[in-house]
Amino acid sequence: MEADVTTARSIRALPKAHLHLHFTGSMRHSTLVELAGRHGVHLPDALVEDWPPRLRATDERGWFRFQRLYDIARSVLREPQDVYRLLREAAEDEAAEGSGWLEIQVDPSGYAGRFGGLTPTVELVLDAARRAEAATGVGIGVVIAANRTKHPLDAKTLARLAVRYAGRGVVGFGLSNDERRGRAYEFEGAFRIARRGGLLSTPHGGELVGPASIRECLEFLGADRIGHGVRAVEDRRLLERIVEREITLEVCPASNVALGVAPSAAAVPVRELFEAGARLALGADDPLLFGSRLARQYELARTEHGFTDAELAELARASVRGSAAPEDVRKRLLDDIDAWLAAPAGRVSGPRSTALDVPGGR
Incomplete structure (x- = not known):
C-alpha cells in the first residue's frame, strides 16, 4: 500500500512532537566516532564500518548484544561538554525533522559514575537541555527512566529524584530495558511516587512481550503513554481500553523492524492501531543504533501503510496532544499542523531517505 508521494506535502515541514527518543x-x-577517538574508546565494527548494526532482540542473546552496543556508545560520553554537545545536536536534528517539541528519556544511573552522582547528572542533563532549547527553538522535556532489570528500590530513588525536578524540566517517569526481565507491577511504588509528583507515566510495554505487559502498565503504573505498545493489536479488548482511556502509544516502526518485533515496516501494525482509534505518536527510539530519525517514521507510514496527508497530520496532532509541552507550545504546533495541511500539496522537498534508514531492509 503506497500513497502518491509525487503530490504529497513535505514530511519534514510537518510540525510534530517527538516523544520516544x-x-x-x-x-x-x-x-x-569522533568522541570515541578523542577519549580512546574502541568501537566494534558494528558501530563503525558495519553501521547501522544488524540487530535482533527477540531472544535474550540478541537483546544482550543490543544492550552491549548501547553501553559502548554511552561510554564515549566522558565530559560535561559531551553531554552539552549531544543535546544540542539532538535538538538541531529535531528542528531539521520538523519537531517543535522533544521529550528525551534518560536513566541517570547509567551516567552518574562519571558525572558526580545521580543529582549532578540530572542537573547536567537539564542544563544542557535548556541551552539546546535556547539555541534551536525546539522545546525539550526530560523523562527520567528506571531500568526494569534493576531492583524496584532503585526505581523509587529515581522517582523521588524526578519529582524534585518536576516543573523544572523533568516531565515524565519511564521504565525501559528488556520486558522479559522485569515485570511492570514490581515498579508500582515508584510510579505512584512519580504520578503524585505530577509527572506523566510513560513505561515501555508491548514490544518484546505481548498484551499482558501493556495491561500491567495500565493497571499498576497508571500509564498515560506506552512506549511501543504495538502488541496491543493481539488483544481486541485491551486495544478498546487503550482507545477509551486515550492512552498514547509511542510507536517506533524502524526500531520494531531492526529488533525483530516485526519482519518488515509494512508488518508493523500502524494502520490497524490507527483505524481502531488509538492515539499514535511515532518515534525513532534510538537513531544511533537503528539508522533513522523521526521524519523517516512518518515516511514509512506514508509509503508502507498508505497514510494520506490528512492522516499524517492526525498522527502529528496525536504526538502533540500526548506530550507534556506547555499549552502555548501545544497551541502553536497544532495551529501549524493545520496550516501545513491547508497549504497546497506539491512534490516532496528536502533530502530523501535511503535503504540505510531501515536496518535489515537493505
Whole structure:
C-alpha cells in the first residue's frame, strides 16, 4: 500500500512532537566516532564500518548484544561538554525533522559514575537541555527512566529524584530495558511516587512481550503513554481500553523492524492501531543504533501503510496532544499542523531517505 508521494506535502515541514527518543541513542553517528577517538574508546565494527548494526532482540542473546552496543556508545560520553554537545545536536536534528517539541528519556544511573552522582547528572542533563532549547527553538522535556532489570528500590530513588525536578524540566517517569526481565507491577511504588509528583507515566510495554505487559502498565503504573505498545493489536479488548482511556502509544516502526518485533515496516501494525482509534505518536527510539530519525517514521507510514496527508497530520496532532509541552507550545504546533495541511500539496522537498534508514531492509 503506497500513497502518491509525487503530490504529497513535505514530511519534514510537518510540525510534530517527538516523544520516544533515548538519550545516548539520539547521538549522531559521526559524533560517536569522533568522541570515541578523542577519549580512546574502541568501537566494534558494528558501530563503525558495519553501521547501522544488524540487530535482533527477540531472544535474550540478541537483546544482550543490543544492550552491549548501547553501553559502548554511552561510554564515549566522558565530559560535561559531551553531554552539552549531544543535546544540542539532538535538538538541531529535531528542528531539521520538523519537531517543535522533544521529550528525551534518560536513566541517570547509567551516567552518574562519571558525572558526580545521580543529582549532578540530572542537573547536567537539564542544563544542557535548556541551552539546546535556547539555541534551536525546539522545546525539550526530560523523562527520567528506571531500568526494569534493576531492583524496584532503585526505581523509587529515581522517582523521588524526578519529582524534585518536576516543573523544572523533568516531565515524565519511564521504565525501559528488556520486558522479559522485569515485570511492570514490581515498579508500582515508584510510579505512584512519580504520578503524585505530577509527572506523566510513560513505561515501555508491548514490544518484546505481548498484551499482558501493556495491561500491567495500565493497571499498576497508571500509564498515560506506552512506549511501543504495538502488541496491543493481539488483544481486541485491551486495544478498546487503550482507545477509551486515550492512552498514547509511542510507536517506533524502524526500531520494531531492526529488533525483530516485526519482519518488515509494512508488518508493523500502524494502520490497524490507527483505524481502531488509538492515539499514535511515532518515534525513532534510538537513531544511533537503528539508522533513522523521526521524519523517516512518518515516511514509512506514508509509503508502507498508505497514510494520506490528512492522516499524517492526525498522527502529528496525536504526538502533540500526548506530550507534556506547555499549552502555548501545544497551541502553536497544532495551529501549524493545520496550516501545513491547508497549504497546497506539491512534490516532496528536502533530502530523501535511503535503504540505510531501515536496518535489515537493505
